Amino acid sequence: MFKQLDIFDQAAGESLAIAGMELAIETANSEHPKWSERCWQLFYQWLNKKPRYYEFMIEDFRKYLYDYDLIERPRSDRAFGFISIKAVKMNLVTFSRMEKVKNKKAHATPASVWRKV
Numbered sequence: 001m002f003k004q005l006d007i008f009d010q011a012a013g014e015s016l017a018i019a020g021m022e023l024a025i026e027t028a029n030s031e032h033p034k035w036s037e038r039c040w041q042l043f044y045q046w047l048n049k050k051p052r053y054y055e056f057m058i059e060d061f062r063k064y065l066y067d068y069d070l071i072e073r074p075r076s077d078r079a080f081g082f083i084s085i086k087a088v089k090m091n092l093v094t095f096s097r098m099e100k101v102k103n104k105k106a107h108a109t110p111a112s113v114w115r116k117v
Contacts, residue, residue, distance in 0.1 A: 021081035028074035035074065036082060042070055043083050047092060047116060054116040055096050058083055059103050084114055091117060 028035040043061055050056070058080050065071045074080075087093040093114040100108040 017081075020076075021078050024074060024076040024078035025082055027076070028072075028079040031075070032072040035072065036079070039065075039071055039080070040083065040086065043087070044092075047087070050116050052116055055113050056116075057099065057101065057111055057113055059101055059106075059111070084112060087114070093117060 025036050028039075042065060046061055046064060059077075061083070062077065062080055066073065084093065088095070094117055096113040096115040098110045099113045101111045
């Protein structure tokens with residue numbers, strides 16, 4: 001019998017979000033060699049120029065990259081999702097709060113605001 005996916009299954013939602021991000025990264029890397037490595041290096045340099053306790057959203061960093069044409073645009077902006085995960089693991093940033101995004105294509109969806117440690 002067909003099992004219906006519970007739309008309120010948080011664990012499944014988180015798993016699907018990670019899978020979507022990983023697919024976006026894989027696609028970006030296949031279309032633009034070492035895209036994620038270059039993106040991380042650019043983020044690390046960008047963050048190091050910011051003062052301690054500086055708050056930002058990943059879309060702020062993404063806009064910086066696009067404004068200065070520093071990296072190729074991936075097919076999906078989900079490819080940038082690894083940045084905050086890696087930065088938290090490396091104790092470079094901490095979660096501050098949720099805020100609506102500025103990107104009009106995202107329809108004011110809430111996203112994380114990060115604080116430089």
